[in-house]
Amino acid sequence: MRHLLSAADLDAPTATALLDTADRLKQALAGREVHKLPTLRGRTIVTMFYENSTRTRASFEVAGKWMSADVINVSAAASAVAKGESLRDTALTLAAMGADCVILRHPASGAAHRLADWIGTESATLRAGLAAHVVNAGDGTHEHPTQALLDAATLRDSLGTLAGRRVTIVGDILHSRVARSGVTLLTTLGARVHLVAPPTLLPTGVRSWPVTVGHDLEAALPESDAVMMLRVQAERMHGGFFPSAREYARDYGLSEARAALLPEHAPVLHPGPMLRGMEISSAVADSPRAVITDQVRNGVHVRMAVLYHLLAGVEEVT
């Protein structure tokens, strides 16, 4: 694995190997006072965040530090980006300083792919030794592969396996990179994915996705082995996608009464940050079937696994 740009980069054996590594890392760190492994000592990881983020950035930083890598955080607001430097120049500057891995969050879909291409071209032609790995930590409304991995890890913890399990994803599918990466990875791992959303919040190409689509949440819940609620991404909405927050919550919010329709074993996931009272009620978010903090915990372990698979072994000859 050279880069992790898309959930589609992961075939079933690779995804399973990553999830297994994450489980082993969790096991290796359990019950320890010192959360530190020497595995990536001397490796340098740069996180470049051009969009606000709490959990993803902190999670990558913790993952790198627990494996003894040096982690440097660059945020667009406090860097030369504010002076007008392009993504390409910023990234190549950091790679030239010896970064082994660049973790990129960017509001433009495809930004991580562009970055990987630039680094690949530079290292092949001009500057040997400039060969940072790129991890996509969210690009616009496109992909967020490590979120898909942590959701898969959490579902595996709850359900044992994903094969044949029915996962219902509810809400703002249109603007959700979590949904896009999630559909790809969960399908690769054998789950059957059902989407529930208002028609205005479904992407036009959804018919070509390997999913079933519906608009009735209450009908879908009793048949679901797990339900994943998505945040309504107001910051990406320019125009009226639904009449009002109250109406959205009435039709697509997971209330206590609706959560009771789920089978006993079904967990409730949310990628965070949550809008309590909008897509999920406080009572459900704090109930035992909500595995939202488990998702955060698993996030650190799957990101450690990704860094381990990208950085620990010998460089693959390409």
Next chain:
Amino acid sequence: MVPPAQRELLDAAAVARTIARMAHQIIERTAPAPPLLLGIPSRGVPLAHRLAARIGEFSGTPAAVGTLDITLYRDDLRRRPTRALAETTLPPDGIDDALVVLVDDVLYSGRTVRAALDALREYGRPRAVQLAVLVDRGHRELPIRADYVGKNLPTARDEEIAVLLSELDGTDGVVIRRADD
């Protein structure tokens, strides 16, 4: 005449006798408190379980068994493709003040044991750490020796020692072969 590709050095019965003898030695050196046997994956794990069963049989006090994966502590990670991780299972009350016996199949360069000692340090502070190996084949690269050795087998570097255990290989035995086969 073409030499055979591989030669059997210990058969199944000899492996069983060797493990029984090592169990007696461990009891002698660790009495009265039974030790904690930590197997190093992959073949150290079934060996640790077999030693523990024998120790329980001979002394009447069963020995605790755990598993210690050392992959994350190897010094050659960057020379090989990414390795899969194996299981780590330690007793719930930790290893503090325990007498730990590390168990592996073959002692060669000593680098695995060095990694195991590093890994162990992260989990706690054992009273003492000892090392039990089924085969010592020489060619140490670090100042490390075993406390319990099933069989000393002097080898050349281009030879390969394979320990076979029925749990993983379907049969018991120790064979020597040319590394390039």
